[in-house]
Amino acid sequence: MKAKNIAKNIVSLKWVTIVIVLALSIFLGSQLKDLKVNADILQSLPNDDTHAKLLKSIAENFGGNNMGVVILETDNIYQTKVLEQVQAITDSLVEMKGISSVSSLTNIIQIKGGDDGIEVGTLVDEYELPKDVNDLENLKKDVMSNEMYRGNIVSEDGTSTLIIFTLENNADVSLVAANVIDITKKIETTEKLYYTGSPMLVSSISNLMRKDLTTLLPIAFILIALILYLSFRSITGVVLPLLTAAISIIWSLGIMSLLEYKMSMISNNIPIILLAIGSSYAIHVINRINQQEVIGDKKNISMALSMVLVPVLLASITTGIGFISFIFGAYLEMIVEFGMFTTLGTAIACFLSLFFVPATIEIIGSYKSNKNYKTEKKSFVLNKVLTHIISVLFKHSKKIVITWVIVLCISIVGIFSIERKVDIQEYFKKDNPTRQAEAIMVDNFGGTKPVFVLFKGNVKSPEVLKKMIETSEYMEKSPDIYTSMSVATLVSEINFAISGNPEIPDDIEKIEQLWFLIDGNETLNRLVNEELTEGIIISKFKSPDNDSKKIFAEYMNDFVSNNSTPSCQIEITGMPFVDITMDRSLIRSQLGSIVIALIFMILIVGIFLRSWVFGILASVPIVASIIILFGIMGLTGISLNIATVLVASVALGIGIDYSIHIISQFKQGMKLNGKVEWAIENAINISGKAIIINVISVTTGFLVLLFSEMVPLQYFGLLIGISMLSSGLGALTFLPAILILLDKRNNKNQFNQ
């Protein structure tokens, strides 16, 4: 079927389209209330990665992912008023629904050996907190002399202390996190409080995401509306693109909710991206309808639609390919989900632009001749810009290409300086309390990145317990491991208190009897499983540096492979290990998704336009803009992370649209006239305006992300904005200049022949 017939049918089905769109929007819109937010990176780790799988299973079985921390910072912890505040916080957390255990300076257990037996109690007398200087000094001595407290509960410099709480398995993480903040703030401590640990972090990111969505999206809508009004000077020209975008967002997120997917810190970008894409397709359709009327073909919407049908369809397929590439190349499931729903959103936006927009225009019939005149008059500036571009193009096509080549060379140099960062700290602004909390944890408590060593065997056997101690001692030799904790530590401490011997007893009966003293202790659930066939060493890794993580992984992997036996199997995992894989995957998935996307784009553009040369030419501006993008990242020190890794493919998908519009109009022009110069001028005149409007509106939409609460999203917005500008500029200057030079060369060859 020819494009004209398809367009005619689309217009004739206008009422059906409107009713379907309305019904689906109401239905899917009603699903939005059930859309949940999940900012937990751990849940997004792939199940086919050994380290990620083990980390998830340990987090599930030993509650490692359920630990939250309140940090109390002051000038000196060893003061009665500070201890009172710690006790007040501890007592209120103990009572809180969803929290299973709390451990702090005021309730932590102390087992002391003496001449007369052992003393079992709490480090601090819960009924009578130390008041005089001597008591406080003794407390300090007790803390400093025991690794269980020093650097674990109280910082070595005595300026901060931790109140660590564990969530119940089925607790509502966000609710508990909110209640923790609420209740601790009500205590009105005079000291500074910070919150960290997985539940608090996840909840904090979720809140930032909600804040971003509710503040940035409306701002982006308003800004794009303003740009559209300045461009089209008609209500329809503003409302329709925005409506298309809004419906695309509603449908995509509605389906997301319907399929029980959760909004992640990556899919948080979807609304902004769809706002850009959705409005962009509609802009091209409206622009073409507008131009059709200008050339005198009034009210013939189907004619305009038939002309814009292929470029819009092509643009949406190529954009979709950019997003689909995430589905196959990404390490994190949240990136795969992002790929799925942005692809879906792109398809929806394309459908709405080609069906809903013309149907609405046809029904409203608002495009009247008087408005066209007005529009064209007010678009005088844009037309002048286009005329200027055309004249420069023909006069200086060589210089334009050379300038682009120079810029590209500089960018290629920059690419080699790109840094990769997978640290969660990077997500928060420097003044964000969560980032400050992370910093305190790194400086005073050995970091927050968990490291787990899993031991499979009889946990009560001397062999396993001794191996745990040996592993701990080996691990602690690493400069990035501050302390470690295992059931073996507890057993050896009690053995020391009773017998004065800090070693693990050789006799299994002794161990079984020592167990009597720790049986039922809540800490035990975090260190061994119920069947006592598995036990873990819990530790924290300090450095955010990738090389340090690699050195540590190598150091530990050697130990694990040399010491694992059938009766004591050892495995190691933790965030440093996952970070290494994630870091590797950043490059792999980045390259993978770009290459996949590029090949498919060239293929599809080539097939649609029935010319491989056009396919390759259409990709030139976008390849150039991606090189510039990476160059800027390298030269300005913007790191490649789980958010910025998306930029290239997103930019590729959206940015190639500009080239597609130019190249397809160029092809149509060549068909009509056969002259390259005329075809280029025609293509720029027809698509140039839409491209400029589009670049400005899309860039503005993405630049709104600069106000995001999350740092990678700020960079994401900035980089996409830069890519849109460069790919738009590439489509309007680089591509036509190449076409002109190619034409000149062909003419020269023909002349020579």
Place this chain on the structure above:
Amino acid sequence: MMNFIKYGTLLLFLFCNTKILIGQNAEELLQTMDELIAAPKDKEASIKMIMTNSSGKQKIREAKMLQKGMYKRMYRYTKPEDKVGMATLSLPGGIMWLYMPSYKNPIKITLFSKSQAFTGTDFSHEDMSGIPYSERYSPKLLNSDLDDTYLLELLPKIKRANYSKILIYIDKTYKYPIKMKLYNKSKRHSKDATYAFEKKQNYWYAKEVFMTTIKSQHSTRIILTDVKFDQNLNDDEFTVEKLKQ
């Protein structure tokens, strides 16, 4: 005016006296309950502790118990296998001795915090201490919502009391506790205890106590069997040396 003063004084007198009487009744009632619990000179029994977690998983411990008066108590563990031979001896003054056969010598354990759980159970060391409630708490009589019971509200009179409040339902006829609601330091209802009393050899004793920690839904059931009273247990039975045997 004179009449008003007369009746007013009379009313005030009656009101104050009623309060004193109620207070006295409550004290007496609690003391009666304490005396009933502590009535036997000594006690010997087999004890079974069933600990059940929120998912229904159980751990069982069994021991032989000897008790003399209120403050001397010995548990000698018979089950599970890895606890066989272990024994604890509680003596007046919060002193506890633990014997682990592999360590040869008994170890003195000084418990500084009696709010801590008694080795994996839902009972705190204070719950297991046997110290009369009347020594630790001041009672107040309330209207009971359970038939045939008195309801006492106990508030701590010592600083180191484990609970901020205890509500005890006491059987009207025999004066033994039927049910307790225990409130933690933050004044939250934290545990429930139910008692099944039985009479043997003129003594009432709790043949079964069931304690549930409300928040964790962890529970401990203590069942007493083969109970014998007044066996004239000698003080020598409650010595550190005896722990080893």
